[in-house]
Amino acid sequence: MLNLKHLVSLFLLFVSIQTVKAQLGFSHEIGVVAGPVQFRSDFGGRDENxxxxxxxxxxxGLIHYINFAYRADCNCYTTDTYFNDHFKLRNELSYNRTKLNHFGKWVDANRTSLDADRLRAHSGIASNLDIGTxxxxxxxxxxxxQGFAYKFAPYxxxxxHYTCSSxxxxxxxxxxNIYNEDNIYSPWYKDQSYLPPLDGGTTREYPIDTSSFSAWSAVASVGVRYKLTKLSDLLLDLRWQYYFSDWVDGLNHELKFNKHNDWLVWFNVGYVYYLN
Known part of the structure; x- marks a missing residue:
């Protein structure tokens, strides 16, 4: 699996290739983003606040943009097309980390069962390194x-993204021992009569797996830029990221109220600097 060193090298190579291509008629921006992440996973009830x-x-995260509206080789605007004037390509290398616990009615203080104790005792960490466009x-x-006709530019x-999870x-x-089934919430592996058998059998995968792995994810954002100076912007961004895996949090119990793949919401603030 790719580690941090490999992902950084891949990100730099990816940016370098696009930079070479962009020298034919585009310009570049670099920046940094940071902010809180809400991780929606198999911990707790998915719809509980x-x-x-x-x-x-x-x-x-570190971000790099290709700006199609401006040419670095001549310090001039590109051909005035709709695409050049309304689109940018964003490359990103980012990291998110969330401590996970069980919340809600199943771990309420008035519940005194062994399963409630098992849930209260169980915690996890979602740790993800991303590279994408x-x-x-x-x-x-x-x-x-860019010409200061207005201060705000929504997008x-x-x-x-390609995600490496640990x-x-x-x-x-x-x-x-988290891999001792006597220590985890029993319905995750005992109460499965409503679940279809796997491969025609009656056994199912153990619901906890902390192995490192990689998966693809889809990313959608809505945000706005605020023009600070001729060569710098402030960025506000609200992201939704859906992983094509339910193991990103290390837990996949498939109970009916929480059986979907993992996803997150990330609100970040950033600073962007125009290189050319």
């Missing part, structure tokens, strides 16, 4: 924004 706000972590659409003219974006899981119940 206690879970959504309780399982909040942090994300940080998004195409950003600006309804207003990028040229006019929407859509893209694909989840963790621990428990303080029993002997502390």
């Amino acid at each position: 206690e879970t959504n706000f309780g399982n909040t972590g942090f994300g940080i 998004q195409l950003e659409y600006f309804p207003l003219s990028i040229r006019d924004f 929407i974006s859509l893209g694909v 989840p963790k899981a621990t428990t303080t119940f029993g002997d502390g």
Whole structure:
């Protein structure tokens, strides 16, 4: 699996290739983003506010843009087409980390069952390294924004990321072994009469797996830029990221109220600098 060193090298190579291509008629921007992440996973009830706000972590990222509206080789605007004046290509290397616990009615203090104790004792960490590309659409003219015709430039974006996940899981119940089924919530592996058998059999996968792995994810954002100076912008961005896996948090119990793939919401603030 790709590690941090490999992903950084891949990101730099990817940016370098696009930079060479961009020298034929485009310009570049670089920046940094950071902010809180709400990780929506198999911990707690998916639609419970206690879970959504309780399982909040942090994300940080390096971003690179190809600006089609301006040419670096001549310090002039490109051909005035709709695409050049309304789209940018965003490349990103980012990392997010969220401590996960069970919240809601199943771990309420008035529940005194062993399963409630097992849930309260179980915690995890979602740790994800991302590399990917998004195409950003600006309804207003990028040229006019760069020329200070207005201070705010809203945008929407859509893209694909490759995610390297390294989840963790621990428990303080029993002997502390998270892979001992006596220490985890019993309905995850006992109450499965409503689930279809796997491959014609009757056994199912153990619901916890902290192995590192990689998966693709879809990313969509809505945001706005604020013009600070001729060569710098402030960025506000609200992201939705859907993973094509349910193991990103290290837990996949497939109970009916929480059986979907993992996803997150990330609100980030960023600073962007125009290189050319």
